[in-house]
Amino acid sequence: MPGVVTYSFCDPFLDRIADHIEREYIRQGKDLRRLAIVFGGRRPALFLKRELAKRIGRQYFPPHFFSIDELMSRLVLQKEPFVLSQDMDLAYRIYDLVCRHAPLLLKGRETFAQFLPWAQELLAFIEQLDLELVSSEKLVGVEENAALGYDVPEDVNRLLRHIVVLREKFHEQMLADQIYSRGFQYYRAAQLSGSLELKDFEEIIFANFFYLNRSEEQVILDFYKRRQACLIFQGDERRWPVFERISRKLGCPIREGEQLQRPDFELKLHSAADYHSQVSAVRQILGGIQDLDRTVVVLPDAQQIIPLVSEISSVASEFNISMGYPLKRSSVVSLLEKIFMAQESSGAHGYYAPDFLNVVRHPLVKSLTVGGSSQISHILIHTVEEILAGRIETSLSGCLFLHLEDLETCDVLFDQVREGAEAAGEKISREGVCDLLSRMHNICFKEWEGLQDCVSLAEALSHWLDCFVEGSVLSQYPLNTRIAAKMYDFVDDLRGLSFAKETFPRRDLFKIFMHSVEREIVAFSGSPLKGLQILGLFETRSLNFDHVIVLDTNEGSLPRLNVYEALIPRDVMIGLGLDRIEQEEEIQRYGFMRLISSAKSVHLIFQENSERERSRFVEELVWEKQKTVGQIQAVSVSRPRFCVKPKRFERMISKTPPMIDFLKHYCFSASSINLYLRNPMEFFFAYVLGLREQEDLLNEPENREVGIFIHELFEEAFRPFIGRFPVRDTKFRNDVQKIFITRYNNSFGKSLRPDAFLLKAVIEERINRFLDFEAARSVKQVLHIESQFDGEIALSCGTVKFVYKVDRVDLMDDGTVMILDYKTGSVDVFPKGPEDIQRLELSRKSIYEQVRSFQLPLYIHYLKKRFPGRPLNAGLYNVRNPEIKTFFKESRDADLEEHLAPYMKALDYVMAEIFNLNIPFADCS
Amino acid sequence: MIQSPELRVVEASAGSGKTFALAKRYVQLMLIGGIAGSNSIRQILAITFTNKAAFEMKARILDFLKRIALDLLSPDEQKEIVEPLKIDKKTVRENAHRIMDEIILNYNFFQVQTIDSFINALLSGCAFKIGLSARFKIRHDAFEYMCYSLDRLIDRAGSDARISGLFENFLRQYLFLENKSSWFPKKDIQGLLFALYQQSNIYAKDFFIFPLSEDLLTMKAKTFEKFKRLRAQCPEGGTDGRFLKSFDSFIGKYHRGFDFDSLPDYFSRLEFPIRSGADLPRAVQDAWEDLREDLRAVSEAEACASFNPYLEIFYNVLAEFKEAARQDDVLFLEELNKKAHMLFEEEGITAGELYYRLATRFRHYLIDEFQDTSLLQWQNLSAMAEEALSTGGTVFYVGDKKQAIYGFRGGEVRLFDEVKESLRQFNVQEEVLKTNYRSFQTLVDFNNQVFSLANLERFVRDKQTHEEEKKKKDIVHFTAEDFTRLGSLFGHSQQETLPQKKGGHVRVRYVAGTVLAERQEQVREDLLRQIQDLSRRYAYGQIAILTRDNNDVETVTSWLSEEGIAVESERTLNIKEHFIVQQLVLFLKFLNSPSDNIAFSSFVMGDVFCRAVNMSTDEMRDFLFSLRSSMRRDGSFYVYMAFRQQYPQLWQAAVEAYFKRAGFYPVYELVISMIEGFKIFEHFADQQGFVMQFLEMIKRYESEASDLTAFLEYYEANEHEHLYVNVAGSDSIRVMTIHKAKGLEFPVVLLPFFEMSVRVGQTSGSSLGQRAFIVDARAEKLGLYRIKSKYLKFSQHLEEVRAREYIDSFFSELNNAYVALTRAVEEMFIWIPERSGSSINIASFLISQECYDRGAPLRQEKEQRPKKRSEMEYVVLSPPVYRDWIKFLEYEFEADSQSIKNRASIRQGNILHALLQNLESVGGQPVDERLQGALCVVRGKFPMVHDFSEHLNIVKALLLREDCADLFSVKEGEILCEQEIVDEFGRIHRMDRLIVEEGRVRVVDYKMSAAQQESHIKQIGVYMDLLKKMFPGRTIEGVLLYLDSFSKVVVQES
């Protein structure tokens, strides 16, 4: 029955339209196949077919369903053949036209990749002009807005004139090539509309349309005039201005009855602090709903799909998701990005080593197999890393840039890999390793070199995908297969581009490609008609649910608006009748209000914190409620939050007798005790478990390597001069310089630190200053360099073995024996004076804070025995800024014991604690 | 009432109802209408300092309007807001209704926002003009980009002599002049570059590069020669002995250059130090003066030019930085105002164009916190504001000069007065809000006294007297001008209280002692005692402890936690400090790098793992201990391998799945699976918040990169983003810095370290530590100074620069004190330590003894106050049971590599399918014509295929086959392509081809190959069953048509 039908906002649309079909067609015994139904999208058709099956009660031939796009395309194809084009292709057409007809628009963004965002913007604008049938005359005659009190700026008028030209040319091209944009397809449909027919159908129902752009309006109106169309609306023109316009055109009111109907649903608001309390709140709400089949969760932001699904799986076993898994999250894409990056940073010197490593370290590359196992790949890549980082000595070590051939001809690499493989129980020939390496190089690098157009990129990509598909690497992660399939589609897209053979710089090529990949998703399969529905707002069009839960009911998400017009000033857009921002808001408001109006319960969840505020739609509903009850307190807001009991967790590891036994026999160093003072737990890991005994944990990690470097350098330089004092000798200085250069080149020079040259200058300068300082000291001879002494100390807890690693011992002119410890870090480890220590109430913490380091006291204690009767002193030798801080002001001999006593008492205390079975290792980080 | 035009300036001291005033103004403008279009929200722009303030103000405006509309205003509010309008009540109510509806439906134009978001709107609307792209993004991580750009420059130093030259210059400066002690200068450079970047954005100016005629080292070497010459000239016997001694030691210390720090003080004298009675030869005095002139020049050069090498690097890095930003199409938050400035200055955008772009013309401006507005921000607004005023619009700004504490971010308190002076012609109205609505009488009186001009002047004098007595170095004396400034800032500090707010309690304690630890111990004991006492009267949630900096926050937090008192501070709530998060991270670290023995060992010994596998920590400990000898022996010994061998089942059950797949899963899914696998919520239910915050952080970071290595790097480096758990609704004492407390109020405030110390200059990054430089923004270009106190003896210019900076810093300290002392509602406790750092704490001069104890506790015991609505409805979420993503995805996306491998033939099939579908019947028409028609449609679906000839040939061959002819044309009957049948359950079955004839119905399904014929037969059987029911009595036949071989399989009814 052609005509206009209006349902109330509070009605479930699908039920009502099913009623309509039942009454008008099924009961009349009409052939449903002669009925066409056009919805905005595809999803409602599924639901309606199911509903009709219920009513018919047996199998049947359904009516024909169209989405509006399908209808338009079918109509136009009747008259003229065309193919819809990819967006990227259209953007390129625009770019090309701009180059030819308005080149000054390109200023400062000459290449396609640079202009791309603007090409898309221009395209979107032209599309809109087409959809809305805006004439060129209107474009050049935009009138001033009196409210603003200014003329339309001349720049803008000029731009509009350009656009008129661009649009004309664009249309000409599309017609000639039979390649259309979506907007142009609509535009053509509207132009041809008078002569378009759908003879297969007796009647066409246009169901649940809201905003109609002018081309849609034109087409539908023509069917309506031919009395072939039935228009079913939901809502009322008194509430929705959009309907007013349509009703004027149709010459027929769109009203849901005498009065506007008031929806009657239970409204609950939930104010959450963040993402996760939102999704947790959803779970809690779902837990209280019986009928999940009649429930929808609306998720405006697809980003949140993973947290949501994680959260609700325990309460909703079956659900259907309209969103998908973002391609960007996959390891396939992440590897691709790394490959692109390596290509971009490569140049005449070869590949930039850090970027090269990023590629080969990627798990997908590591899992390339040889004879079914990926172990060799792991070993190979590990070895490459070791070589580049300078931990395995080769000519490649430490180079910032490398050529692939250099690796492929590196004997050390092959030998190491084969050794490693053997140790792991794998056998591989040199050729085998060679093959694997060149395979890796091919897949990850060589194939990507010299790309210059989309065709070559497509080739590279497709071959690259083949390699991974063949190697069955992808099945490690199920999603990857799907992603690969999607990537193959991209390959097809690339090949299909009209500008596929156009030459681009590599960087632009990657950019263009990633541009498409970025927004792509892999759909979840789900079961469209069963269980909980998780949909975007747009996907809920025409559907109805008893329970509606909306997430992210926040400004910025709902409505989701692009609030800015970057190209054409917003006011000019309004002047052209194209206020897409307001329009879009109205469409979303309609969708949202329609969905909740027929529900029984509605839960709106939003984030409220310093960044986000609740949606205007919430404000609207709240205000409605407040008006109704005449009070401010009208809607309750619950605040979901997580359980947080901030408390201290003291981690302890208790000791065992075998441990005590071990410790009693252990030979302690000053550093081990210092580490214990700082944090017994660290001591436990480092020394009791033996995990990092060798390392100097007390120094900042950054400085550790420098510390080692300096120590080794000084050792090598001074060792030959034990018993003498060489420093004032020029030759010695030159030798030190040489040793420095050699050592530097073999260590930092080979690391991958690009800033190593800064370090070199700094170390060199400091060594010079150090030597200047040395020269001024009154040293008679150097007695020891990097010596290790053992000894025992009788403490109250028994005799403890100690090892003393002394950097240097000097005999001074005045006969003092001076023990020195080079200090390269910045941590202050100089002990407080004996009076302070004497006064101390002993505890691990107080000793840590006051004694700080047992190094100097222990050295003195030991050397006193070794050099009996000699005056002694010990000092920290600051290498950064040459200076020696001595333990005693003046060297001491006779009263030395007395001065040392407080420290030994503290030591005694610490050791007793270490050996005490009942005091666990506590975590004091 | 409101006039046209009007510039209204409101001074609002602490607690005097600033937000109320703003919201009132907005509502009145709307209600009154008629003034330059003031009845439309489109024409009003309200600017706040933070998002939070904007949200609050919006809420307040809506609240007023609603209550006016619903007639729910209190009599006081009625009097304040509505009555002055002189509009009858009914009209006002109707207007309020209308305005509410307008706002709701035009929310985009409800423009209450921060200056940054307004500027963002401006720039977005003008993106085309200023060379941005249409979709640029605003980012907050300029520092990371800066570091990246510096790295790029460093990379290039290897191959580019010009660039390596830059770094050589820098190193010379770094090592010789600044005598820095770090090994890795990069960090220092990063910190300073970023500080420079921020400064250049605050002022939108370039830096002044101090011109040097020769390099600084040479300059100093020459001066050093003069020292030596002077030494030779010193009259033997006539020269002051002590001077000579220090002079000799100075000269002896150096070879070429010298360091100002060791320059003897004697050189600050105007005259050569001669022994009394001795003769001073003219030549010696001349040399002396000449040398002093040199020292002036050198000190000024050193103070300024020491930045030159950094600046050169800076501008080079900036070029890289801009390129990187352009590539990524981003704009940084810090640059917004600078960019907008360019829009006005360089692009010369007109007001008209701006209005077209914003689709609105503002006529009324409301600006909050005006004292913290920067010059640049004001410049960006001023043209529009002036235009509004000159056409009858209004500007309303409000603020409190006493609370200007954002000077370091460019806040210019002087604008508060200057703007109003410069716009005098537009009917300036000034207003001071005198009533304090926040605090009780005693507290207001206390502050009235402390911040009275008399007391402040006394404070300044006492401080100076003290400094003189102590012979402090570099004393800066208050000038008359400075006293005027003091008057202008604090002239309106006296407040009145509400009559119902009688009483209140203030207590001050002076904490003597020169040793920090001792003072802290005193404060600690007293503070804890005080809190214990307070806890009888107040809930913890009503108490706040405010400190100057984050170190103090940490100190106080640990004091309270040790006592088992619930604390809410950045320290307690940091997830990085939480054991579950730490252990999860350890596990991730191990997965990322299995050779990390520490990570693995710590993890398996931790509670998370041990409880998950139901094993005692002790057993793990003993196991690990047993590995000790192997660990020591073998450098490449991996603990996890030993574990795998020892506990194969545990490995398989709890580790293997992660170990094998870690790299392939996004971090989020991996962690979710771990939480599920280790049953974390089951074992640690009350710690859920921390784990959720960890997930939140992962999720937020994900848009950057989801790979494990990148995540761990981010995690290690992350020091502030999304690290803090939200504990709103829990009853705990809040500990925070005074800066963070600005704008907040608490029933009880404790200030355990009430200190003031004037520090001169800006900090830069963490590595450079102390105040690194002074910025002088007054000239065309930004001047940079690094001032040592020695310089001041020689250069008056530097002395002035420093004095100015000192005074600014002094006022900002005073303002900080004002903010601190005005947060409390009922009770306030203050501890004033004797010292601040190594110098005297001047705060002790600010609060004089007679103020120390005032009033008494207001309450005797905890009141059951009616809770605010917002506190009421907290719902504690129960922990979820997570899905194991690894399993779920495996199921959801079951590996289907077969179809990928066969994709070429699958596509082939699809094309043939599509062609056949579009051939409804070939009867009559020539085959080729029909095929071309079908191709038209098909081509659109396969744009990547250029050549369809092969497909067409296949189809054609098929059509010409005799045994298939009756499938493609029938005499009598109907051919349906792609026909759907919906079964009784609503399931949809789509048939490739349905041929309906008089006595029989045939259904045809095209298949590519016969490989899975059985399932094909089964499927077609389903169709046949349906058809049987739809066409009772007719023969139903199924046909499988294999397109690879053209073979036909006919399935008969069973």
Ligand code: SF4
């Ligand atoms: S806008 Fe002006 S400058 Fe740009 S292309 Fe058009 S006419 Fe040329």
